[in-house]
Each structure stands twice: as C-alpha cells, then as structure tokens.
Amino acid sequence: MIRRFGEAIVRERAYKRRPGVYAVLVRGGEVLVTHQARPVPEYQLPGGGIDPGEHPIAALHREVYEETGWRIAPPQRIGAYRRFTYMPEYDIWAEKLCTIYVARPVLRLGPPSEPGHSAVWMAPAEAAELLGNAGDRAYLAWVFSGK
Template sequence: MIRRYGERVDPAMRYTPRPGAYVILQRGADVLLTVQDGDAPELQLPGGGIDAGEHTLPALHREVMEETGWRMDKPRRLGVFKRFVFMPEYDLWAEKICTVYWSQPTLRMGPPTEEGHHAIWVPMVEAPALLTNEGDAAFVASLL
C-alpha cells in the first residue's frame, strides 16, 4: 500500500496518473531544495514528472539540473507516496505517484535552467517544517 498525502480524493473527479521522481540532495547537515515561484511560492524537493517514454533515473537527473543547476551522484531509492492535486500549469487533476531518492550533489553547473525556480541550501533538521508538500517532509524527516 502506497501512503497518501495532501488533499482528499474527490470521488467525483477523474485523476490522471502522473509519475514523478524526486530527490533528497544532502551535503553534510544541509539539504538542497528548490523554490518554485508563483502566487504562493513553494519549497520542494528537486524533481518532477517523468515524460512519456522517459526512464525514471534520466528524468530525475534532468529535473535536478533544470531546478537546481546541480549534478548528483547515483541516487538511492527510498520509497513512494501519492498525492492527488490540481496542476494549474497543465489544467489537470493528477494522481501524482512520487518516487523519492537520496543522493549527494557532485557539481554545480550553474543556475537552474527552468524558469521560476531557484535552489537554496537549508539545514536538514529544518527542512521538514519548510517543505510545502507533506510527502516530501515525511521522507526528509525519516532520515533525521
């Protein structure tokens, strides 16, 4: 059984499955998070949706580069959770199936390439309270 976080499921709503990969990038006592700008900025684990025909790990490496500007070592899978959310950028009600990994950053290539994102280092012990998404927060807390 996959743990569910976030909004309650509306039985009248049709949700589209949206697999994604996310990573806890740890350097010493700190973790690298991404801030997604918008009306209500969100602090998140780097990562995102896996495109059609794309494999999970290449998608994760792509998303981390786009959202943080960093490369990372070989990610280790920690687990999976689900979220049922509205994604306004896609005008889509989604069943997000979030696979979470742990890794270490290896090289900063430059600033994030995805518009509306910037990366910040925060103390890992503070990250669960700062993360916008309960699932992200639970996985970081599980490593403390």
C-alpha cells in the same frame, strides 16, 4: 499499498496519473531544495514528471539539474507515495505517483535552467518546516532520522 499524503480523494473527479521522481539531496549536513516561484510559491524537493519513454533515473537527473543547476551522484530509491492535487500549471487534477530517492549533489554547473526556480541550501529542520507538501516532509524526516 503506497502511502497517500495531501488532499482527500474526490470520487466524482477525474484524476490524471502523473508519475514523478524526487530527491532528498544531502551534503555536509544540509539539504538542497528548490523554491518554485509560480504558480504558487513554495519550497519543494527537486524533481518532477517523467516524460513518456524516459527512464525514471534519467528523469531524476534531468529534473534535479533543471531545478537546482547541480549534478548528482547515483541516487538510491528510498520509497514512494501518492497524492491527489490540482496542478494549476497544467490545469489538471492529478494523482501524483512520487518515487523518492536520496542522492548527493556533486557538481554545480550553474543556476537552475527551469524558469522561476532557485536552489536553496538549508538545515534539515528548516526544510522540514518549509517544504510545501506532507510527503516531501515525511521522506526528508525519514532520511535525517538515521534509519
């Protein structure tokens, strides 16, 4: 069973399944997160949806680059969670299946190419307070717990 975070499931509501990949990006004792300005301003682990036919690792590399401007070393899968949420940018209710990886940013190629995103380095404790969803916060805490 995959752990669930976030809003309670509403049985009468139809949810669209949205598989995605996200990364805890660690370097020099700091974590690289993305700030998304719209539709709701929030800090997030870099990542996002897997396009049809796309391999999850390729999707992770693409999403991290789009949202941070960084290339990453080969990622390591550390777990998965799901959450049921409204996605205003797509006007859908979604069951997000979030696979989480840990990776090291190795090369900054430029600013994020995804409109409305900015890459932000911060201390893990600060990120733990600012990340916009409980699943992201739980995996960040797990990575920095030393387990």
